[in-house]
Every structure is written in structure tokens, then in C-alpha cells.
Amino acid sequence: MLILASKSPRRRELITALGRPFVATSADADETLPAGLSPREAVTLLATRKAEAGAATAAPDDLVVGADTLVFYRGEALGKPSDEKDAVRMLTLLSGTEHEVWTGVAVWHGGHIFADAALTTVRFRKLTEREILRYVKTGEPMDKAGAYGIQGKGGKLVESYKGAFDNVIGLPVSLLAHLIEQHEKRDRMLSVVRILKEVYPDAACALEFGGDPWRLLVMGRLSAQCTDARVNEVCRDLFLRYPTPEAMANAALDELCEAVRPCGLHRTKGENLRDAARLLLDRFGGTLPDTMEELLLFPGVGRKIANLLLGDVFGKPAIVTDTHFIRICGRLGAYDESEKNPERIERLMTPLIPPEESSDFCHRIVQFGRDTCTARAPKCAGCPLRSVCAHGAQSAQ
Numbered sequence: 001m002l003i004l005a006s007k008s009p010r011r012r013e014l015i016t017a018l019g020r021p022f023v024a025t026s027a028d029a030d031e032t033l034p035a036g037l038s039p040r041e042a043v044t045l046l047a048t049r050k051a052e053a054g055a056a057t058a059a060p061d062d063l064v065v066g067a068d069t070l071v072f073y074r075g076e077a078l079g080k081p082s083d084e085k086d087a088v089r090m091l092t093l094l095s096g097t098e099h100e101v102w103t104g105v106a107v108w109h110g111g112h113i114f115a116d117a118a119l120t121t122v123r124f125r126k127l128t129e130r131e132i133l134r135y136v137k138t139g140e141p142m143d144k145a146g147a148y149g150i151q152g153k154g155g156k157l158v159e160s161y162k163g164a165f166d167n168v169i170g171l172p173v174s175l176l177a178h179l180i181e182q183h184e185k186r187d188r189m190l191s192v193v194r195i196l197k198e199v200y201p202d203a204a205c206a207l208e209f210g211g212d213p214w215r216l217l218v219m220g221r222l223s224a225q226c227t228d229a230r231v232n233e234v235c236r237d238l239f240l241r242y243p244t245p246e247a248m249a250n251a252a253l254d255e256l257c258e259a260v261r262p263c264g265l266h267r268t269k270g271e272n273l274r275d276a277a278r279l280l281l282d283r284f285g286g287t288l289p290d291t292m293e294e295l296l297l298f299p300g301v302g303r304k305i306a307n308l309l310l311g312d313v314f315g316k317p318a319i320v321t322d323t324h325f326i327r328i329c330g331r332l333g334a335y336d337e338s339e340k341n342p343e344r345i346e347r348l349m350t351p352l353i354p355p356e357e358s359s360d361f362c363h364r365i366v367q368f369g370r371d372t373c374t375a376r377a378p379k380c381a382g383c384p385l386r387s388v389c390a391h392g393a394q395s396a397q
């Protein structure tokens with residue numbers, strides 16, 4: 001069931017644009033804000049509190065919507081006016097100038113919340129004192145943030161606006177629809193995580209690094225445009241020859257490059273490995289750091305390898321966007337199948353996978369990509385994910 005946790009009749013009207021049945025409840029939530037929040041953070045926090053308050057009596061399957069709107073004029077948040085004098089003060093401030101209207105929207109479902117905010121910039125025409133007083137006397141400003149309603153008589157005060165109109169009224173429906181869709185995608189990915197866990201109870205990294213962080217960094221670097229099997233084979237000899245970072249840091253470059261030649265791009269990879277070994281020793285005393293920012297300092301290490309290290313060595317949440325992951329999650333419908341940018345995909349997928357499952361999930365996806373959802377000929381007919389896969393559903397038609 002869709003539940004709108006708001007007393008606002010305007011939000012109750014706007015939410016009908018979703019075209020799905022809903023019930024409205026009033027949810028009381030703390031409206032005080034800590035200092036130093038940006039407008040986006042402030043309205044997102046208030047909307048989240050409202051959704052949480054509404055969820056107190058909801059069932060796990062329900063979708064509970066909270067929203068909050070604030071008007072910002074030169075950094076000052078203008079909420080609902082406390083009295084007519086306050087309304088006159090606000091409208092006088094806004095007269096002849098531009099201000100920002102921010103609405104935060106939060107959607108709770110099964111204990112998880114997706115929340116964000118939308119911005120519309122509004123410009124008022126120059127108002128006379130008489131006009132302001134007359135408008136305040138209509139009573140319309142008294143329950144509205146910034147002391148005006150753009151959808152009512154207050155519309156006459158507005159010269160122009162940039163952004164969504166419904167955001168100014170109090171509920172950006174396209175943002176709400178996006179957040180609901182996020183929950184649908186997350187539900188689907190939770191099913192995928194669960195099913196793959198059953199199919200592949202042991203989630204192991206295909207690179208045989210023996211639990212040694214440095215070796216995983218080396219193997220991760222060598223795996224670019226090379227198969228894991230080839231990297232495993234090459235590294236058996238490589239680590240006999242250069243068993244420690246010290247050995248690799250002092251290696252003759254030509255010999256090191258020759259040793260990694262079968263992995264392709266041997267000059268760049270060889271140079272990267274020698275320089276990475278030197279960095280590890282000179283800057284980190286031989287101990288691999290455990291943050292994304294520091295790992296990215298190593299030559300040849302991008303977010304993919306850094307995430308591999310964070311997940312497998314340090315047990316941290318990690319989305320490793322390798323070629324299997326990119327292909328399969330697109331086919332599953334988590335994002336458009338034409339999306340291939342690893343960083344964007346990492347950003348899109350991070351909120352959809354429980355953090356504690358993410359690293360193992362990535363290993364299972366690789367295995368699944370080799371066994372079933374192959375690049376050229378996915379075996380959709382017997383696929384255990386078919387019931388939750390967008391691509392599989394299409395191929396069944």
C-alpha cells in the first residue's frame with residue numbers, strides 16, 4: 001500500500017498523478033534542524049523524519065512517503081509564517097528578487113529509505129506594500145512555506161520560475177516516482193543476491209592471491225584486458241621471482257615487463273607494478289592502506305581494483321564493476337543496458353545492494369557470467385534469475 005505521511009491537502013492532490021491508490025496519514029516529526037546543513041540536506045532530513053514517523057505503523061511491504069518544502073532566500077530558510085506580520089516580512093523580502101524552493105522527498109519500504117530533494121528557482125515581480133497586505137489578508141500564505149502558494153492567488157506574485165512547478169506546491173512527482181522505482185529495483189536486486197547465494201554458496205575471488213593484499217593488487221593490475229586464468233598462471237612464476245614488494249621495487253624494469261608480457265600491455269603494467277611497489281614501501285611502510293582515496297594513489301589502480309582490495313582484503317562494502325557485472329546488472333534491469341561507464345554503474349548500484357553482501361555478490365556475478373549469463377549467448381531458458389530479469393522477461397515473449 002502507498003501511504004502519504006502528510007497533512008497537506010496539496011500533496012494529497014499531487015500524489016494522485018502517480019495513478020495508484022494511496023492513503024494519507026498525518027505524521028508528526030521533529031522539525032528542528034542542526035546547524036550547517038545545505039538546503040538539500042535540510043529538506044531531505046525533514047522528509048526522512050516524516051517518512052520514518054509514518055512508517056511506525058506501516059507493514060514492511062508498504063511504501064511510506066514523507067515530504068518537506070522550504071523556501072530559501074539568501075541562505076535563510078523561510079518556513080510557514082508564524083503570523084500575518086511574519087508573512088508580510090517574508091513577502092517583502094521576496095518581492096522583486098529570486099529565491100529557491102526545495103522539496104525533500106523520502107520513501108520508506110521494508111526498513112530502507114531512499115530520499116532526495118528537488119530545486120525550483122522562483123522570481124517574484126516587484127510587489128507594492130498594498131498588494132502584499134491584500135494577499136496576506138486572503139489567509140492563503142499562513143500554512144505555506146515562504147508565505148505564498150504558487151497554485152493559488154500567490155501565482156500572481158510570480159514573474160517566472162525554473163524547475164518543476166509541482167515542486168513549488170510541495171511534491172515533485174517525478175522525483176517521487178524515481179524513488180519508488182529505486183525501491184522496485186532494490187527489491188529485484190535483493191532477490192538476485194538471495195538466489196545467487198543459493199546457487200554459489202562459496203563466493204571466492206577468481207584471482208589466486210593467497211590472502212596477500214600486495215599480491216591481489218599486482219594480480220588486479222595484471223587482469224586488465226586479460227583473463228583471470230592467465231593472470232593466475234603468470235603470477236605463479238612472477239611471485240617466485242619477485243616474492244616481496246621490495247623485490248619488485250628493485251626489479252630491472254625490462255625483466256619485470258618481460259615476466260608480465262603474457263598478460264598484455266606489458267610495458268605499462270611492468271612499470272606500474274614497480275612504481276606501486278616503491279610507493280607501498282616509501283609512503284606506506286609496506287602496509288597496504290584501506291581507503292579508496294589512498295588506494296587510488298597507486299599507479300595503475302582504478303576504482304575497480306581498489307574496490308576489489310577493499311572488499312576482499314579489508315572486508316569493506318565494495319562494488320567491483322567488471323565486464324560481467326556491467327553486462328548482467330544491465331540485463332537484469334538495474335540500469336539501461338546501454339550504460340557502460342563503470343563509475344556511473346558503481347554509483348547506481350551501491351544503493352541497490354546491501355553493503356555487507358556487495359563484495360561476495362560481485363564474485364558470484366562473475367561466476368554466473370561465465371556459467372549462464374554469458375556475453376554472446378545467455379542461457380535464459382534455464383536461468384535461475386529469469387523471474388526477476390528484465391532481459392529474460394523480454395526474451396520469453
Ligand code: SF4
Nearest residue numbers: 373378380383389392
Ligand atoms: S534471464 Fe537471461 S539475461 Fe537474464 S540473467 Fe538469466 S541468462 Fe542473463
